[in-house]
Amino acid sequence: MAQPHLSPPSDFIREIIDEHLRTDRFRGRVATRFPPEPNGYLHIGHAKSVCLNFGIAAQYGGTCNLRMDDTDPAGESLEYVKSIINDVHWLGFDWGNRLFYASDYFERLYQFTLQLIQAGKAYVCSLSAEEIREQRGTLTQPGTESPYRNRSVEENLGLFARMRAGEFEDGAHVLRGKIDMASPNILMRDPVFYRIKRATHYRTGATWCIYPMYDFAHCLSDSIEKITHSICTLEFENNRPLYDWILDQLKLDSHPQQIEFARLNLSYTILSKRRLIELVNQRLVTGWDDPRMPTIAGMRRRGYTPEAIRTFCARIGVAKNENLVDFSLLEHCVREDLNERAPRVMAVLRPLRLIIDNYPETQVEEFECPSHPQNPGMGSRRVPFSRVLYIEQEDFLENPPRKFFRLAPGKEVRLRFGYFIKCVNAVKDPKTGKVAEVHCTYDPETRSGFAPDGRKVEATLHWVSAGQSIPAEVRLYDRFFQISDPARDGDDFTKHLNPRSLEILTSCRVEPGLAGAASGNRYQFERLGYFCADIKDSSARKLVFNRIVTLRDAWAKISEKEKK
Ligand code: ATP
Ligand code: MG
DSSP, X not given: OOOGXXXXXXXXXXXXXXXXXXXXXXXXXXXXXXXXXXXSOOBHHHHHHHHHHHHHHHHTTOEEEEEEOOOOOXXXXXXXXXXXXXXXXXXXXXXXXXXXXXXXXXXXXXXXXXXXHHTTOEEEEOSOHHHHHHTTOOSSSOOOOOTTTTOOHHHHHHHHHHHHTTXXXXXXXXXXXXXXXXXXXXXXXXXXEEEEOOOOBTTTBXXXXXXXXXXXXXXXXXXXXXXXXXXXXXXXXXXXXXXXXXXXHTTOSOOOEEEEEOOOEETTOOOOHHHHHHHHHTTSSSSTTOTTSSBHHHHHHHTOOHHHHHHHHHHHOOOSSOOEEOHHHHHHHHHHHHHHHOOEEOEESSEEEEEETTSOTTOEEEEEEESOSSOGGGOEEEEEEESEEEEEGGGBOSSOOTTOOSBOTTOEEEETTSOEEEEEEEEEOTTTXXXXXXEEEEEGGGTTSSOTTOOOOSOEEOOEETTTOEEEEEEEEOOSBSSSOGGGGGGGGGGGBOTXXXXXXXXXXXXXXXXXXXXXXXXXXXXXXXXXXXXXXXXXXXXXXXXXXXXXXXXXXXXXXXXX
């Protein structure tokens, strides 16, 4: 039994399952499945479905199958299968030995079709796709019955066998369910179950030249696997009568309940495999795992944690009506998780040399710096300090406006974990006129970070020691799209890509302790945000960090403006 206090808050799907358990509809069983088509990488929308299906199975002590819904050879591949397996595992879910492929059911689906034909519930139709479309009717007008609708069982069996045997051209015939051309539900107007399509399937190769349609294959795959609750997104609501019709005609014992929920829509994001493929193909990203992509692979590389994604999915919950979830909520979950687990370090992204004129020239001291301000259990590290430091260019202004609290000529600030320093002057590069270095003095009495005389400073700056710090590349990622609803112009969505979604800084300096940063390690760079050593490009020879998320939400104001 699931512990009540560990269960997520109930929702309408769990209520339906509770009711089924009460009425013993499935003899106490709860069996779900996550059925991706391996024609692209999983995105955060899929994560919602993964968390829901695996979460329900875990909560009710049931099972959740991972099923590759691979019945359409176009676009499916082993690369995608591998990525799906990897991503669902990474999200923290396990399917034991219950990995299935709908393509393994091709023969059984064929046999089911023969049963339908024999029962007079399916026929071979020789109209073209175009004609079938034209004769389907509209919402207000019934469709027209196909002239092939009353072929005899024998003729249908013969033609269908010859379709399978490859005797006909692609599109010459289809196999249709014989349901009701006047049904108010257009999907019930003799839907196509099989089409002839000569294509090499990534698993079955050229074995088949007829392939089942989604509506036909899906319900039967669910039934074969003895699924009890077939959870899918809202756009399949009208498909449910067809789902039930097929299983009813075949009088199958295992008849799952299809339940629809609202898909995840996320602001500033595109969640459609078809469009994500376009970004990859047009090379607008470096690949499916580009850290700006809303794919699980992209988010993993960016540095998001599976815990944060699972928390996000739990917070958004499941409902029956479509809505748009704010991207800030996802970032909030990421920050919340990283705030707890990411050790603090210091890094300077745009270095400005700072010289402490009264600090002994060759001296290097080490400060013992806690790795987490609230969690002593995370230990500490030693950070070298010397006469020449780097600070952030933006932390110094020669002619500061009134409210600038950081470093400026004559002003005193605290260095994180260290002394107070006071700016004496700035030296400019004679060629560019830009500030090249800043000279300061330090107060040796302020080693603790506080002045014995009680005087206060208005800012604390992060820094690294010039001599001991090490170089790094930092990739500043930002939102991928610059408007909240990038899908509003349909296929023209790429024009809304944020041109500043990636800025690469190549002369950053980080504290020496990061020399051993294993790829995938996550840190808080003090005052800057959360960063992750890139799992592909970072190495001991060249450190590369991705910005996972800033410390605060800089987009809140922008979103407000957009609303006006
Ligand atoms: P896309 O719309 O991105 O092309 P899809 O629905 O075609 O995705 P599938 O591989 O068929 O992709 O999806 C596998 C499962 O994930 C399905 O059960 C589907 O309902 C679910 N799913 C897909 N997108 C979302 C989403 N945005 N929110 C919640 N569930 C989703
Ligand atoms: Mg789909």
